[in-house]
Amino acid sequence: MSNTNIVLGDNQFGKAENHLVKVTKNGDRHTIEDLTVISQLHGDFASAYYDGNNEHVVPTDTQKNTVFAFAKDGVGSPEDFLLRLGQHYVDDFEWVTGGRWAARQVEWDRIPVNGEGHDHSFYRGGSGGETRTAVVKIDGDQQYVIAGLEDLSVLKTTQSGFVGFPVDQYTTLQETTDRILATSVTGRWLYNTTDVDFNASYASVKKILLEVFTNHYSRALQETQYLMGKAVLEAHPEIDEIKFSMPNLHHFVVDFTPYGMENDNEVFWAAHSPYGQIEGTLRRESLGDTDKIWKGVPAFV
Numbered sequence: 001m002s003n004t005n006i007v008l009g010d011n012q013f014g015k016a017e018n019h020l021v022k023v024t025k026n027g028d029r030h031t032i033e034d035l036t037v038i039s040q041l042h043g044d045f046a047s048a049y050y051d052g053n054n055e056h057v058v059p060t061d062t063q064k065n066t067v068f069a070f071a072k073d074g075v076g077s078p079e080d081f082l083l084r085l086g087q088h089y090v091d092d093f094e095w096v097t098g099g100r101w102a103a104r105q106v107e108w109d110r111i112p113v114n115g116e117g118h119d120h121s122f123y124r125g126g127s128g129g130e131t132r133t134a135v136v137k138i139d140g141d142q143q144y145v146i147a148g149l150e151d152l153s154v155l156k157t158t159q160s161g162f163v164g165f166p167v168d169q170y171t172t173l174q175e176t177t178d179r180i181l182a183t184s185v186t187g188r189w190l191y192n193t194t195d196v197d198f199n200a201s202y203a204s205v206k207k208i209l210l211e212v213f214t215n216h217y218s219r220a221l222q223e224t225q226y227l228m229g230k231a232v233l234e235a236h237p238e239i240d241e242i243k244f245s246m247p248n249l250h251h252f253v254v255d256f257t258p259y260g261m262e263n264d265n266e267v268f269w270a271a272h273s274p275y276g277q278i279e280g281t282l283r284r285e286s287l288g289d290t291d292k293i294w295k296g297v298p299a300f301v
């Protein structure tokens, strides 16, 4: 006989997709911060689920309002903003023990006019088309910060190959020592402290990812991913772990022989799907189990 007792397991609730744009006006010179925030609370909410008793239920509408109200004092960095937001709930509502707050931030760059960035007109920035991400989790007196980026598009036209793979009856792939390597980097990294200049750290991690992508002959996207993550951890002692998901965006050399022409790695068919999906975690060897921290964070492996 199966056990028919149904009990409440993990739960959280809040407001998603709070799209916030903060304009900071320094005279005529304006700046923009554009982020989409989700707020979710953890704590003693069992009686809401079991009995419809809402006395502990901080309304999702209030959580939405709080996101916008907190932006009045400026955002600064998504990580600091989420830490401030999250700690407010833990400090002000005794039955809230923690939660998960996350943001996706896009950049706006000044439109250049006569060689100068315009005061109040902007266009979408992010040189690689990426979106910055941040997640803050609070669990009692523990604060965890996971920063990241999504869809940083990179491509190199040579210095990449793929040889030495096993061959079976289904293998048609030819070995190559010269191919296009293209991917769209999604990564998240876990800080071991909150005492960080998060904007500077983000800029540095992005720079390292881009530099390492360029600076070696890639024998596989797996190797390139490892080198990118290793370089981040070596340069940033405040980061303990980094996770990646990278599509291998195949560029196939178009066969020109039916046209009596040669194609010397010049014309490619950029296939959209299917694509390889290369995922991995790089971490300090001494690091303990972090599964609890990553739980509920949109991630990969």
Ligand SMILES: O=c1[nH]c(=O)c2[nH]c(=O)[nH]c2[nH]1
Residues within 6 Å of the ligand: 162, 173, 219, 220, 221, 222, 248, 276
């Ligand atoms: O860098 C690569 N990694 C793979 O795992 C793989 N598999 C494949 O077909 N091409 C490639 N390229």
